[in-house]
Amino acid sequence: MAGRAAPTARRTRLGAELRKLRERAGMTTTQAADLLGTSAGQLSNIEVARFGVSAERVRVAAHTYSCTDQALIEALATMTGDRKRGWWEEYREILPPKLLDLAEIEHHGTGLQAAHSIHIPGLLQTIDHAREIYRQAVPEMSPPEIEHRVSYRVKRQAVLYRDDAVPYRALIHEAALRMRFGGPDVARAQLLHLLKLSEQAHVTIRVIPFEVTYYPGSGQSVYYVQGSVPALDTAQLDQSHGPVFIDSEAQLTQYRLLLERLDAAALSSAKSRDLVRKIAQEL
Structure with a gap:
């Protein structure tokens, strides 16, 4: 995945919300990365909006973090699809x-x-x-x-x-x-x-x-x-x-x-x- 020098506000908020879900689950980036099949570095880059993430990966991460708020999960997944700059x-x-x-x-x-x-x-x-x-x-x-x-x-x-x-x-x-x-x-x-x-x-x-x-x-x-x-x-x-x-x-x-x-x-x-x-x- 290619990083961007100036991530959009939505991407920044998406990364922050994924970090909140991980922290509420009591997981470190290393623990979460192991469960998600990725590296701690890549997960950190997603959370600080250097890298993008797909809607399906958002859903998988949310369920891994034991999030049961389906409306929130789908709202976060929707935030991955808008790549158009305004x-x-x-x-x-x-x-x-x-x-x-x-x-x-x-x-x-x-x-x-x-x-x-x-x-x-x-x-x-x-x-x-x-x-x-x-x-x-x-x-x-x-x-x-x-x-x-x-x-x-x-x-x-x-x-x-x-x-x-x-x-x-x-x-x-x-x-x-x-x-x-x-x-x-x-x-x-x-x-x-x-x-x-x-x-x-x-x-x-x-x-x-x-x-x-x-x-x-x-x-x-x-x-x-x-x-x-x-x-x-x-x-x-x-x-x-x-x-x-x-x-x-x-x-x-x-x-x-x-x-x-x-x-x-x-x-x-x-x-x-x-x-x-x-x-x-x-x-």
């Missing part, structure tokens, strides 16, 4: 690899949910709003880098418009709606864009108003991408140095609970639209 590859030498991984994970997600307290979620941003956000980045970005980031963000937004678009749910604090990035005209256009997007059947936008007396969590942005089975979900956190991906079972459970509590604090979709419209009229 649009994000054109940015391979231009943007940080983690951003490309985000686009790939998002592309294959079965449901998307974002929670933001200061910024409008990236998939919902207008071009002018996004450009202003990048202009304010620290460290400062060059004009070409800003434009690369903006075009990348716009192409990510295609997941909301494709024929097989998955459900998208955004929980946005009122503070984010009142931020005037780019000035009143840009801010107003951004709010009207939110109203337009909220009319799509698969898009739900709900606002957490200032009047709510609690706000669960630390206030950081959370982006939750549902996999084909819950064990393959991914939580993504925004950090100043770039996106951080979380896929451990305990942490995913924690972020699901956080999103549920934020959801409970938010206005209904209709009342959220009324508040967005009111703020836009005030600009």
